[in-house]
Amino acid sequence: MEMRQVRVERYGPPEALAVADAPTPRPGRGEVLVRVEAAGVSMGDARMRSGRFPPGFGLLARLAIGLRGPRAGVLGSTFSGVVAEVGDEVSGLAPGDEVAGMTGVRMGCHAEYAVVPATVAVPKPAGLSHPDAAGVLFGGTTALYFLRDRASLRPGGTVLVNGASGSVGSAAVQLAVILGGTVTAVCSAANRELVMRLGAQRCIDYHQTPVAGLTERFDVVFDAVGNLSRADGLRLLSPDGVLVLAVASLLDMVRGGRRVATGSAPERGDDVAELLALAEAGRLDPVVTVVGGLSALPDAYRLIDGGHKVGNLVVLPGR
Numbered sequence: 001m002e003m004r005q006v007r008v009e010r011y012g013p014p015e016a017l018a019v020a021d022a023p024t025p026r027p028g029r030g031e032v033l034v035r036v037e038a039a040g041v042s043m044g045d046a047r048m049r050s051g052r053f054p055p056g057f058g059l060l061a062r063l064a065i066g067l068r069g070p071r072a073g074v075l076g077s078t079f080s081g082v083v084a085e086v087g088d089e090v091s092g093l094a095p096g097d098e099v100a101g102m103t104g105v106r107m108g109c110h111a112e113y114a115v116v117p118a119t120v121a122v123p124k125p126a127g128l129s130h131p132d133a134a135g136v137l138f139g140g141t142t143a144l145y146f147l148r149d150r151a152s153l154r155p156g157g158t159v160l161v162n163g164a165s166g167s168v169g170s171a172a173v174q175l176a177v178i179l180g181g182t183v184t185a186v187c188s189a190a191n192r193e194l195v196m197r198l199g200a201q202r203c204i205d206y207h208q209t210p211v212a213g214l215t216e217r218f219d220v221v222f223d224a225v226g227n228l229s230r231a232d233g234l235r236l237l238s239p240d241g242v243l244v245l246a247v248a249s250l251l252d253m254v255r256g257g258r259r260v261a262t263g264s265a266p267e268r269g270d271d272v273a274e275l276l277a278l279a280e281a282g283r284l285d286p287v288v289t290v291v292g293g294l295s296a297l298p299d300a301y302r303l304i305d306g307g308h309k310v311g312n313l314v315v316l317p318g319r
């Protein structure tokens with residue numbers, strides 16, 4: 001049986017991508033074959049497609065994921081779909097089950113079908129659409145990990161989110177509010193209405209007011225853009241505050257520090273289930289735009305490369 005997929009052979013621009021036919025894979029032991037109804041297109045995919053990484057990571061990243069192009073070939077690390085076939089030694093999942101999840105460095109979701117470890121296929125709540133399920137996971141897992149686990153945000157805490165309208169930022173605004181925090185959002189004026197609707201108490205237009213020049217102090221400063229220096233971020237913190245650098249350079253990571261959170265957010269099934277449940281309950285808006293079918297991937301990447309994507313982009317491989 002054949003399926004359609006989008007492969008990236010060499011790092012490069014969105015225009016180099018093309019939809020191609022490939023044999024539909026079969027699930028091995030402990031794996032399931034998922035018919036992908038919706039797949040996220042994220043900044044993570046854009047980095048893997050272009051070979052562009054935060055300062056200091058270029059060579060290290062290419063050694064890990066591929067020198068001239070991503071070894072994974074088919075990108076896309078968040079999916080929502082239907083189990084089509086179950087491999088040996090899989091229990092608790094059967095053909096027809098609706099599942100969503102994340103595939104990490106294995107990627108492979110920009111295809112009509114993807115083989116994934118059964119352990120990452122989390123039941124999708126019936127009341128949540130496939131696009132919303134696939135869309136909520138990239139930014140959601142990142143924001144949840146940094147706010148709850150690294151910054152230990154408590155009720156009453158004050159949070160500054162730089163880049164509040166993007167994938168990570170829009171989730172950070174909402175999850176900070178769910179955790180009991182009060183959010184000051186930083187974004188362009190065009191996205192003010194969105195971030196206020198998501199629960200921010202105040203919105204700062206970075207074109208008018210540079211973040212580094214703010215005089216107040218926050219319990220969590222969450223930089224989801226990568227343009228806030230470590231020194232400026234630390235200066236904006238209250239005495240016990242935590243600075244989250246989601247786009248840390250290698251130097252920032254090596255320096256670390258008790259009050260600075262860097263690194264990669266893990267992809268945990270429990271977090272995926274929690275985010276799906278919050279989205280189904282209407283407490284977490286996935287802020288999803290469906291861009292089209294697999295042939296719309298270049299359009300999605302152009303939006304991401306522009307640096308002003310709003311929320312999350314999703315493609316529907318079956319379309």
Ligand SMILES: NC(=O)c1ccc[n+]([C@@H]2O[C@H](COP(=O)([O-])OP(=O)(O)OC[C@H]3O[C@@H](n4cnc5c(N)ncnc54)[C@H](OP(=O)(O)O)[C@@H]3O)[C@@H](O)[C@H]2O)c1
Binds near residue numbers: 142
């Ligand atoms: N550490 C981790 O585990 C982890 C996980 C996921 C992502 N990340 C990283 O996090 C970063 C954000 O990812 P994303 O998916 O959220 O990106 P995104 O959806 O493309 O969002 C980018 C956002 O940045 C805002 N922005 C652009 N210029 C700005 C400026 N000068 N000041 C303030 N905001 C500005 C844009 O808002 P406007 O349109 O309003 O300008 C846009 O909303 C990426 O670099 C990604 O690689 C890290």
